[in-house]
Amino acid sequence: PFCLSGQLQESFNGSVINATYPWSGDTQAFCISNGELQLDAPTDQKSVSLYLPSHRQVDNEWRCTLRSDYNWTTQNNVRIYLYAQTPDVSSPGSALFLRCGSNQTKQLQLCEQTNSKVTVLGSGREYLFEAGIPVQIRAVVDMDGTCTIYSKKGDESSYQPECTVTDCWKLNQAGYFMLAFTYSKNHASDKYVDDIFI
Numbered sequence: 001p002f003c004l005s006g007q008l009q010e011s012f013n014g015s016v017i018n019a020t021y022p023w024s025g026d027t028q029a030f031c032i033s034n035g036e037l038q039l040d041a042p043t044d045q046k047s048v049s050l051y052l053p054s055h056r057q058v059d060n061e062w063r064c065t066l067r068s069d070y071n072w073t074t075q076n077n078v079r080i081y082l083y084a085q086t087p088d089v090s091s092p093g094s095a096l097f098l099r100c101g102s103n104q105t106k107q108l109q110l111c112e113q114t115n116s117k118v119t120v121l122g123s124g125r126e127y128l129f130e131a132g133i134p135v136q137i138r139a140v141v142d143m144d145g146t147c148t149i150y151s152k153k154g155d156e157s158s159y160q161p162e163c164t165v166t167d168c169w170k171l172n173q174a175g176y177f178m179l180a181f182t183y184s185k186n187h188a189s190d191k192y193v194d195d196i197f198i
Helices: none
Strands: 030-033 035-041 047-054 060-068 077-083 094-100 108-114 115-123 135-141 145-152 160-165 175-182 193-197
Touching: 030 135, 047 077, 047 135, 060 077, 094 135, 108 135, 108 145, 115 145, 145 193
Parallel strands: none
Antiparallel strands: 030 035, 035 193, 047 175, 060 135, 060 193, 077 094, 077 175, 094 108, 108 115, 135 145, 145 160
16 A cells, blocks of 8 residues: 655645745735635736646646636636646647636636647536636546546536546646636636645
C-alpha cells in the first residue's frame, strides 16, 4: 500500500491570495471574500489570470467550483487551464483547458490551444452555467490521454458526465495550471472560484 497527496488543495481560507500557495499573475485583481477567490479587477482591463506551476497532466484529476452573479457570456467567462506550457492566455504554447460558459448555449467545453489557435474537442450539456448557481467541475485524464469531464450543478447530488475525448493529451511535463477570467466593464467583481483540487 502507498499514499498519494494532491498537488494542490486550495480552499482560500486565508486572508490573502497567497496565504497557502504562491499564486502568480494578476494577483492584485483578486481578493478573498467569505472563503472564496473573488474577481476584483480594474474595470478597463477586460481579462486577468492567475497561475501556479503544474507537474502532472496524465493520470491526474482536477476539481473546482465556479460561480458568477452575472450571466455567463463571451465577455464574462472563465477558462481553467489544466495545463499550459507558458502562463500566457494569448500564447500558451501547447495547452488543454476547460471553457466555462462563453458560448451561446452556456456549455462546459474541453479545448486544446496551440499558441493562439483554439480547437474545441468536446462539449457538455446546454445551459449548465447560469447566473448565481455554483457549478462544481471535475476533469480526469487517464494514462492513455483520455480526458473525461464531469459537472455538478447547484443542488445536484452527484457529478454528471459532460464529455469524454479519447487520446486527446500526451504531454506530461512541467508547466502551469492557470485560471483566466474575461469580464465586461460593469462586471469586474462578480465571479468566484473555490475548492480547487489537483
